[in-house]
Amino acid sequence: MILTVNHVSRYRYDLPVRSVVQSHRLTPSRHEGQRSLDWQVRVSDGLSGGAYRDGAGDWVQAYSVPGPVSEISVEVVGRVEVTDMSGVLRGHRETIAPEAYLRATNATRADVALADLAASAGQGTDPLNRAHSLSAAVADAIAYRPGATHAHTTAAEALELGEGVCQDHAHALIAVARVAGMAARYVSGYLFSDAAGDPHEAAHAWAEVYVTGLGWVGFDPANRCCPDDRYIRLGSGFDARDAAPIRGIARGAGNESLDVTVAIGAAQQ
């Protein structure tokens, strides 16, 4: 399948800022399940900075915008050919040892409830089944409800609330996988349509769990599935902040507001 992406982020500052520096992980990963046909990122008035492939295999591209500036748009337009690999990340070159992802961050630290959730799911089964059980347990424990949580909600808080969005599901799955002794990480990307076939109108996130013998395998508790040919993978990290497709810092006193639109379509083959 060929997916088209049109993703626009518009940053506005109520007072002009002196300069903005951004770090992008906005380029589709290179692996057997996906191939970029064309891909463009445009930053209004942006000077492109250094670019490199990092230890996780993600393509990082820096931008800076000299000020004074009161609005910046980041526009991503592209087409990606995607193949269903049942969630297995195959042919993805990276340096970082999976063990490095066994560390907790604030967002993914397990509390007693998360440890209990981990213990309740798939104990005694092989690692792949265990990961499937953990993903299902997270989906059962946290109902999908937009607006219930915010950008800084932790896995423990989302579980206590019993509600959340894809970010919370991914954080919770990372936490329980680690309790089960499996390395896990946060993945950011795009989703063409959700399980019900409705178009997905925001950037998406899921988790990858390291399964010995198989490598990194994606799990999307929010949609109770593994990533297939409706998913485009951009980059990974310990948690949502670490894997953010766009990180930025503005120098100046202006308050920032952000407006994002995402449109993912299926192109005719």
Place this chain on the structure above:
Amino acid sequence: MTDAFFNEMFQSGRVRPPYAQLEGWTERMPASLRSLKQAEAEALFRRIGITFAVYGEGGDPDRLIPFDMFPRVFAHDEWRKLERGIKQRARALNAFLVDVYGRGEIVRAGRIPSRLVYLNEAYEKAAAGFVPPRGVYSHVVGIDLVRTGPDEFFVLEDNCRTPSGVSYMLENREIMMRMFPDLFRGNRIEPVDRYPQALRRTLASVAPQKCDRDPTIVILTPGHFNSAYYEHSFLADLMGVELVEGQDLFVEGEFVWMRTTRGPKRVDVIYRRLDDAFIDPLCFRPDSLLGVPGLMDVYRSGGVSIASAPGAGVADDKAIYCYVPEMIRFYLGEEPILKNVPTWQCANPDDLGHVLDNIADLVVKEVHGSGGYGMLVGPKSTKAQIAAFADKLRANPGNYIAQPTLALSTCPSFVDEGIAPRHVDLRPYCLVGERVELVPGGLTRVALTEGSLVVNSSQGGGVKDTWVLAE
């Protein structure tokens, strides 16, 4: 007590050769002159403003560290051996860093447990998959050594990030030469004053890939409230480079720029004296105001070099320390010239058992501790102190390591009663760039309290000039 410890000047009533020129030096010095000289030294230190605490020990930043005028001396041959051992260690530590941020061969080979590396607090994922210019992560390696006999040296710890104290090495010498010019006429002592230029050359030799000219070097300091600020400005001065704070630098396009009165100037090499967590709020701690947003992306794409390279700290924690001899064998195919202190890792249940059984004879330290805080010196502690510490140890064994109490060598020192032996250690500063270089000397710290084995300035330690005799 004198027999239990190696006295670097006197052995069996005889003066060891390196100290021959110092025999009778103090006897010839009347008490009145001695106190005059001591006051003069203090006044000099105050005037130049060198009052910081060494090694991030905290405490009063304006406190003067006692300067002991009696020099510590190494013979030429003693030093050559130390030098080989130190350089060997500095090479191995850098090879280790390149490896663990690359393929991790030493972990794959099962020579170092993977959790000690990849789950180490100082392991930076953002550094992985990158080889810094010339394969150097740690450009200034400070190696803390103690001596227990004529030919016995042990490494206490390695400092791969931003070891401080080198300004003491330089100032101690400067002040000794000013106060006792005769001593320097009578002894052929290797100079240390080329250190700043050697450091500058080292930094210039690791200019980034995109630098095609004479590199612009800066020292990045957290600011004047930092306890080592004096050293930062002192080195900048002697090297002839700018001393900057994060706010003086910015990222634009592919490079880092410094604000100057004549407009922005491109910066090629940053000798940073602040921790990884603070250097780039875009990559590390977002609340840091000390760093430069976007710095890591410029670094990773070859637009700037950072010394020490981000992530260098994974080589110098106390748990990794145990494996440095293994690194030397693995990467260099050599036997370690300098010995490690035998170390028990309390995370290991067998080791913990041994430590608890013998705690009264051991020194127990926190894995991430520094400055002589949070440690137990068994032979110097009361039963109650030992029992309390043992409880902490049982509660969190992974946080501690233990070592035997070493019989640290002594060197004659000026004390209230005259001259008496006091325990000393040594920190030389090894430079790693295009070449691996060691200026002959270092910082000798001395435990001025009688019988004390703790040389940290926060615990009553002082400093001495360190001489290496020329051939």
